[in-house]
Amino acid sequence: MTADLIGSFRHRLVVPDLPAPAEYLPLLEEIYESGWYSNFGPLARRLENRLLRTIGAPEESCVTCCNATAGLSAALLATGRTGGVLLPAFTFPASLGAIRAAGMTPIVVDVDPESWTLRQDLLDRALAETDACAVMLVSPFGIARDWQAELDICRKRGAAVVIDNASGLGGPRPTKGHGEGVFEVFSMHATKPFSVGEGGAIFSHPGHEGDLRSALNFALHAYAIPGGPAWGFNGKMSEFHAAVGIAQSNRFAAVLDRRRAFVAAYRKRLASYPDVVCPQDLGKAPWQFFPVLLPSAAAAERLIASAATVGIELRRYYWPSLSRWRGTRCLDACHVAEDLSERMCVLPVRGIAAGPEDERMVDLLFDALGGALARQSH
Numbered sequence: 278m279t280a281d282l283i284g285s286f287r288h289r290l291v292v293p294d295l296p297a298p299a300e301y302l303p304l305l306e307e308i309y310e311s312g313w314y315s316n317f318g319p320l321a322r323r324l325e326n327r328l329l330r331t332i333g334a335p336e337e338s339c340v341t342c343c344n345a346t347a348g349l350s351a352a353l354l355a356t357g358r359t360g361g362v363l364l365p366a367f368t369f370p371a372s373l374g375a376i377r378a379a380g381m382t383p384i385v386v387d388v389d390p391e392s393w394t395l396r397q398d399l400l401d402r403a404l405a406e407t408d409a410c411a412v413m414l415v416s417p418f419g420i421a422r423d424w425q426a427e428l429d430i431c432r433k434r435g436a437a438v439v440i441d442n443a444s445g446l447g448g449p450r451p452t453k454g455h456g457e458g459v460f461e462v463f464s465m466h467a468t469k470p471f472s473v474g475e476g477g478a479i480f481s482h483p484g485h486e487g488d489l490r491s492a493l494n495f496a497l498h499a500y501a502i503p504g505g506p507a508w509g510f511n512g513k514m515s516e517f518h519a520a521v522g523i524a525q526s527n528r529f530a531a532v533l534d535r536r537r538a539f540v541a542a543y544r545k546r547l548a549s550y551p552d553v554v555c556p557q558d559l560g561k562a563p564w565q566f567f568p569v570l571l572p573s574a575a576a577a578e579r580l581i582a583s584a585a586t587v588g589i590e591l592r593r594y595y596w597p598s599l600s601r602w603r604g605t606r607c608l609d610a611c612h613v614a615e616d617l618s619e620r621m622c623v624l625p626v627r628g629i630a631a632g633p634e635d636e637r638m639v640d641l642l643f644d645a646l647g648g649a650l651a652r653q654s655h
């Protein structure tokens with residue numbers, strides 16, 4: 278697709294939904310007064326405490342970071358492990374990059390066709406047959422999942438766990454407050470529901486908090502502290518980003534309501550398209566996008582192309598499967614992830630900014646979908 282065409286979409290896939298400057302100006306004044314701009318300053322700590330209060334468990338800590346990719350790498354460093362890390366083939370490439378950035382080796386595993394998450398039987402087998410010492414579980418599209426079975430397998434096999442729930446900040450967390458060796462990482466990128474611009478947060482057992490802050494701050498005192506991360510990098514959140522995050526947290530309940538109402542309209546209309554699979558439990562995610570699984574790769578391509586002709590930007594997502602990336606090691610063939618990635622499209626979701634234009638967009642989108650499916654049999 279040419280840059281021209283991308284620039285010409287009347288309805289972008291993502292419209293960032295951030296607080297207005299007036300909502301964080303007093304916090305910028307606070308930063309100037311305190312003279313503290315980064316390194317887990319007062320605003321970063323305030324944001325961490327708020328997130329803990331709203332979505333944390335009593336026995337948990339929250340550490341902010343500059344983005345989720347850095348947070349995933351820091352969590353891997355905080356596990357103290359080196360070697361292979363299992364991850365699903367069906368995810369955003371940041372999951373893979375974060376493992377490499379932590380000096381570890383990704384091993385890609387196929388996913389389950391229903392849950393779109395790493396297959397439990399393969400997880401067990403991969404931990405037995407490979408040198409993997411850690412697992413990155415991914416919540417696809419930020420859809421909450423009860424990870425208990427996967428966590429039990431990892432505990433039995435002695436593997437550390439990092440959950441990439443980058444799109445899920447603000448959604449439910451069925452398995453929170455887990456013991457040692459389990460980390461969950463969220464993103465605050467401008468394209469995510471809890472938007473700050475760039476940013477992230479890592480939830481873990483409080484026993485890991487020091488190691489996480491160390492990994493995100495060059496492991497400055499690593500030479501003196503046995504057992505912590507051997508090295509680190511700069512992955513801290515600035516006070517400016519924390520200020521926007523605090524302002525976002527003040528309005529986020531309303532953002533979430535609006536996004537859930539928006540996807541409810543999609544689900545209702547999709548009920549008359551039995552060939553299209555979409556999530557049914559709308560309480561399970563803050564909905565960065567609404568994923569729809571088309572009956573064939575050709576139908577997905579037709580939908581994207583005909584939506585583009587009426588000015589709507591749609592995309593396949595988690596495409597291509599990580600098994601198709603150059604130089605990645607796979608446990609086995611990843612047929613399910615490759616098939617899902619060819620057929621999965623994401624639909625735009627609007628927050629507070631939604632208006633009549635967005636209703637028109639949804640009408641146009643369903644015209645495009647009807648057309649894409651009608652040609653299915655030809």
Ligand SMILES: *Cc1c(COP(=O)(O)O)cnc(C)c1O
Pocket residue numbers: 344345346347368369371372415441442443444463464465466476477
């Ligand atoms: C967005 C996303 C990331 C990357 O988050 P950043 O904050 O942009 O680094 C990682 N993993 C998944 C699954 C994502 O959706």
